[in-house]
Amino acid sequence: MSDDLPTPARALAVGAHPDDVEFGCGGTLAKWAAAGCEIAHLVCTDGSKGSWDPADDPATLVASRQVEQRAASVALGGSGDVVFLGWRDGELESGLRQRADVCFWIRKLRPDVVLGHDPWKRYRLHPDHRHAGQLLVEGVVAARDPHFFPEQSVAPHRPSAMLLWEADEPDHVEDIGTSLDAKLAALLAHRSQYRSTMDIDDPGDADQVERFRTKIRDRAADAGRDAGVAYAEVFKLVTKL
Ligand SMILES: [Zn+2]
Numbered sequence: 001m002s003d004d005l006p007t008p009a010r011a012l013a014v015g016a017h018p019d020d021v022e023f024g025c026g027g028t029l030a031k032w033a034a035a036g037c038e039i040a041h042l043v044c045t046d047g048s049k050g051s052w053d054p055a056d057d058p059a060t061l062v063a064s065r066q067v068e069q070r071a072a073s074v075a076l077g078g079s080g081d082v083v084f085l086g087w088r089d090g091e092l093e094s095g096l097r098q099r100a101d102v103c104f105w106i107r108k109l110r111p112d113v114v115l116g117h118d119p120w121k122r123y124r125l126h127p128d129h130r131h132a133g134q135l136l137v138e139g140v141v142a143a144r145d146p147h148f149f150p151e152q153s154v155a156p157h158r159p160s161a162m163l164l165w166e167a168d169e170p171d172h173v174e175d176i177g178t179s180l181d182a183k184l185a186a187l188l189a190h191r192s193q194y195r196s197t198m199d200i201d202d203p204g205d206a207d208q209v210e211r212f213r214t215k216i217r218d219r220a221a222d223a224g225r226d227a228g229v230a231y232a233e234v235f236k237l238v239t240k241l
Pocket of ligand 1 (some may be wrong): 017129207
């Protein structure tokens with residue numbers, strides 16, 4: 001296991017849905033932001049299926065998830081600037097149009113480190129997570145080469161490292177001892193997801209909120225154990241970009 005990359009000047013995290021970035025690498029982003037890194041979010045889908053309530057209006061949900069995602073970015077120490085690609089939730093594809101989108105934003109934002117879903121995670125069920133991971137990998141390949149999408153009005157860019165969360169073969173850990181609280185605050189900014197992903201039926205019930213915080217804390221403690229730190233996030237690190 002390698003550990004703790006040098007703090008990048010700029011980092012871009014690519015998630016399928018609002019909240020994926022916070023679950024996957026929120027602690028790492030918050031740690032870097034506190035050390036002066038510019039962090040950016042790119043959310044591939046509109047999040048319109050992120051509710052178990054059939055009566056929920058998808059357009060209202062999309063709008064509130066954007067507000068929540070910006071608040072989460074701020075909680076991590078970011079500027080709140082978030083790119084929403086707006087592909088329909090549950091129907092994300094890793095086609096050329098989507099790849100051009102991701103390529104464009106890598107070229108425009110010029111991150112040193114990119115972070116995203118591991119597209120090769122075995123037995124992953126959610127197609128959006130697999131496609132979002134694929135888009136990051138293929139977007140990086142396209143972004144570095146001037147012959148890919150030459151019509152784009154931005155110069156090619158090659159990040160120096162890629163970190164994949166929920167990795168099939170994790171080999172890198174980031175110590176998040178100083179930033180776990182920021183990760184928790186950012187996750188809890190996603191209020192529309194309390195019921196469906198955080199098992200919080202009543203946001204006013206402090207015990208339910210604390211149960212979620214404990215779950216995330218325990219997960220980070222498990223990840224940190226092998227590395228000898230209190231709390232960590234684990235990744236597959238790819239540096240041959
Ligand atoms: Zn997701």
